Amino acid sequence: MSKITIPFGPQHPALKEPENFMLVLEGEQISGATINLGYNHRGMEKAAEDRTYIQNLYLIERVCGICSHSHTTCYITNVEELAKAEVPQRALAIRTLFGELERVHSHLLWLGVAGYEMGFETLFMYTWRDREQVLDCLELLSGNRVHYSINTIGGVRRDITAEQKAEVKKRIKYLEERTQYYIKLATGEPTVLARTQDVGRLPYDVAIERGAVGPTARASGVARDVRKDDPYLIYSQLDFKVITHNTNDVFGRLVVRALELVESYKLIHQILDGLPEGPIAVKVPWKLPAGEAVNHYEAPRGEDIHYLKANGTDKPERLKVRAPTLANLQSVAYMLEGGWLADVPLVIAAIDPCMSCTDRAAVWNPEKGRTEVYSWEEMRKLGIEHYKRRGVDFGRL
Amino acid sequence: MDSILPLAQIMIFPGFLFLAVYGLLLQWVDRKLCAAMQNRMGPPWVQPFADFIKLLAKEVIVPDEAESVMFRVLPFFALAAVMTAMVSIPVGQTALFSFQGDLVAVVYLLTIPTVTFFLAGWSSTSPYATVGAMRVLTQLFAYEVPLMLSLIGPAILAGTWNIAEISAFFGAHPALIPAQLLGFAAALIALQGKLERMPFDIPHAKNEIVGGQFTEYSGRLFGFFCLAVDMELVVGAALLNAVFLGGALGLTGPAAIALFLVKTLFVAFLLALLKVLMARIRIEQMINFCWKYLAPVAMAQVLFDIFLKYKLG
Numbered sequence: 001m002s003k004i005t006i007p008f009g010p011q012h013p014a015l016k017e018p019e020n021f022m023l024v025l026e027g028e029q030i031s032g033a034t035i036n037l038g039y040n041h042r043g044m045e046k047a048a049e050d051r052t053y054i055q056n057l058y059l060i061e062r063v064c065g066i067c068s069h070s071h072t073t074c075y076i077t078n079v080e081e082l083a084k085a086e087v088p089q090r091a092l093a094i095r096t097l098f099g100e101l102e103r104v105h106s107h108l109l110w111l112g113v114a115g116y117e118m119g120f121e122t123l124f125m126y127t128w129r130d131r132e133q134v135l136d137c138l139e140l141l142s143g144n145r146v147h148y149s150i151n152t153i154g155g156v157r158r159d160i161t162a163e164q165k166a167e168v169k170k171r172i173k174y175l176e177e178r179t180q181y182y183i184k185l186a187t188g189e190p191t192v193l194a195r196t197q198d199v200g201r202l203p204y205d206v207a208i209e210r211g212a213v214g215p216t217a218r219a220s221g222v223a224r225d226v227r228k229d230d231p232y233l234i235y236s237q238l239d240f241k242v243i244t245h246n247t248n249d250v251f252g253r254l255v256v257r258a259l260e261l262v263e264s265y266k267l268i269h270q271i272l273d274g275l276p277e278g279p280i281a282v283k284v285p286w287k288l289p290a291g292e293a294v295n296h297y298e299a300p301r302g303e304d305i306h307y308l309k310a311n312g313t314d315k316p317e318r319l320k321v322r323a324p325t326l327a328n329l330q331s332v333a334y335m336l337e338g339g340w341l342a343d344v345p346l347v348i349a350a351i352d353p354c355m356s357c358t359d360r361a362a363v364w365n366p367e368k369g370r371t372e373v374y375s376w377e378e379m380r381k382l383g384i385e386h387y388k389r390r391g392v393d394f395g396r397l
Numbered sequence: 398m399d400s401i402l403p404l405a406q407i408m409i410f411p412g413f414l415f416l417a418v419y420g421l422l423l424q425w426v427d428r429k430l431c432a433a434m435q436n437r438m439g440p441p442w443v444q445p446f447a448d449f450i451k452l453l454a455k456e457v458i459v460p461d462e463a464e465s466v467m468f469r470v471l472p473f474f475a476l477a478a479v480m481t482a483m484v485s486i487p488v489g490q491t492a493l494f495s496f497q498g499d500l501v502a503v504v505y506l507l508t509i510p511t512v513t514f515f516l517a518g519w520s521s522t523s524p525y526a527t528v529g530a531m532r533v534l535t536q537l538f539a540y541e542v543p544l545m546l547s548l549i550g551p552a553i554l555a556g557t558w559n560i561a562e563i564s565a566f567f568g569a570h571p572a573l574i575p576a577q578l579l580g581f582a583a584a585l586i587a588l589q590g591k592l593e594r595m596p597f598d599i600p601h602a603k604n605e606i607v608g609g610q611f612t613e614y615s616g617r618l619f620g621f622f623c624l625a626v627d628m629e630l631v632v633g634a635a636l637l638n639a640v641f642l643g644g645a646l647g648l649t650g651p652a653a654i655a656l657f658l659v660k661t662l663f664v665a666f667l668l669a670l671l672k673v674l675m676a677r678i679r680i681e682q683m684i685n686f687c688w689k690y691l692a693p694v695a696m697a698q699v700l701f702d703i704f705l706k707y708k709l710g
Contacts, residue, residue, distance in 0.1 A: 006528070027531075028679075119598065119604070121595070189675070191596055342602065342677075344605065
């Protein structure tokens with residue numbers, strides 16, 4: 001059988017965001033895979049330099065539609081560190097609560113996506129309907145379903161009342177039951193097992209070598225969780241387990257995420273029961289003293305890193321976001337090779353990719369051995385030339 | 398007058414018009430059932446008709462690389478083969494044109510749409526369509542033998558290769574229908590594979606190879622392919638009804654047709670159940686499953702039927 005090269009993306013039904021995977025196929029089996037990034041540059045880091053710290057909160061929340069709280073919390077921790085602000089305990093607890101609710105909503109979403117990619121639409125429909133419960137919780141607490149806008153510099157924007165507490169606990173109770181059903185389904189249904197076991201293998205040492213993070217790493221037996229390794233917010237006061245699995249395949253990632261849901265429910269109950277009294281925010285000056293800060297945060301998809309450099313004004317000098325997907329994409333190429341074409345969507349989906357959060361543009365000049373910065377004019381010229389080679393002339397626009 | 402009646406039968410009932418309308422209705426029933434099982438709303442009953450009419454109005458795009466004539470005629474071949482197969486399957490008490498050995502002819506005619514799917518994908522020449530075409534053919538070799546084997550059982554028991562006679566035999570001996578359960582299950586699963594529905598929708602698995610063999614098809618041509626698939630569902634359900642469920646069960650006239658509708662709806666329900674219960678499997682798992690489990694089950698039914706026939710004399 002001759003080899004054919006199939007472009008998987010940038011436009012493909014299995015990819016919710018544009019990214020390109022060139023697959024070399026021998027029949028149904030993949031003998032080589034190349035990942036091409038760079039379809040999604042949104043210029044957010046640059047945009048952040050033109051906005052004040054409080055305005056940036058709005059921007060950073062929109063880095064990702066799923067881990068919106070993760071990104072703002074990570075950013076805000078940097079800001080508060082530079083401002084040397086003492087954030088009240090109640091605010092930290094509320095941030096933690098939102099972090100865990102977000103993890104629940106992200107993992108339920110992933111479970112649905114995984115079901116869809118393996119052609120199990122019923123699982124997709126069920127989990128997404130149940131996910132509405134946690135979205136309702138988030139809406140109840142913050143007024144928003146996706147971009148909660150609960151964080152503000154120095155604390156949080158809304159308090160939690162006793163009625164809200166009771167309502168959230170009720171809905172989480174329901175989700176606990178449903179999750180038990182999903183765990184039974186994922187570990188018992190023969191076709192799910194057939195599609196996930198021994199698919200997209202990532203052995204322990206390869207996971208370490210390629211720097212996998214989050215559930216992807218934990219499914220390869222790497223107990224890597226920022227919440228335990230370097231506790232932030234109020235995680236040091238909470239009791240939870242780091243879930244790992246040693247099957248190194250998509251099945252492991254499924255189990256890890258399902259069991260993490262259970263841990264998250266436990267955490268939510270703990271936080272709500274032990275919510276400390278006190279104010280929810282403190283005042284922080286608009287201008288930050290010059291300095292640098294780096295922080296990491298365990299987003300639902302893995303370790304999220306933010307770097308912030310302040311220069312004494314009310315705007316940051318530089319902001320750098322390292323989304324978890326960038327760390328995990330290195331493993332995808334390894335996982336794809338030698339696998340089946342039918343498993344590609346599932347293997348890619350198994351790291352829970354978020355391409356828009358990941359893509360950056362940098363110009364590497366190999367002759368000078370350094371990165372360069374394009375001016376607007378140069379960027380425009382480059383774009384026109386690129387499309388001219390493909391037969392479209394935008395030069396007259 | 399003599400020539401008008403058969404023509405009307407072929408064009409209207411139980412021919413083209415009935416098949417098309419009932420096929421589109423069954424598509425709706427299937428979608429609505431799946432929706433109910435998956436906890437969602439599902440489409441209104443006009444949706445399949447609206448989809449079909451809209452597709453007819455759309456522009457047909459034939460890729461430059463594709464083989465133009467082949468690309469254009471294949472949907473009609475599929476449609477014609479499915480309609481021809483229906484001629485020998487009884488809807489009420491009797492079939493339109495029934496002869497000794499029509500069971501084999503129907504199975505053969507039902508293979509033609511699958512072959513046109515393969516040719517459609519192959520003549521499109523795009524990568525996704527090519528992979529889809531390969532999968533169509535691979536899948537054909539997986540389910541075709543179990544399907545044929547499971548249909549042989551009742552034929553042996555009834556001692557005839559005529560579908561109408563098989564159905565009349567079971568109508569006369571309804572006690573033997575439950576004895577065909579194993580073969581019926583095997584035929585049902587093989588039919589699901591033939592219709593390329595979940596979990597066997599491997600040739601056009603949308604998250605893997607976009608539209609599979611139909612990727613390059615659009616407008617009217619795609620509409621007719623879809624119609625052929627819907628009609629194939631009716632023909633498949635009717636075939637199972639006639640061979641395994643005893644057809645009209647001795648009823649005549651409108652009652653027989655009502656019974657036909659009830660039983661084909663029941664088969665459609667079982668197929669919808671299969672669709673929502675499982676995840677899509679891989680092509681090599683499909684082949685393994687069909688040859689390791691489905692074919693032996695169908696074979697066991699054949700042996701059991703031979704034994705039964707010997708016992709009954």
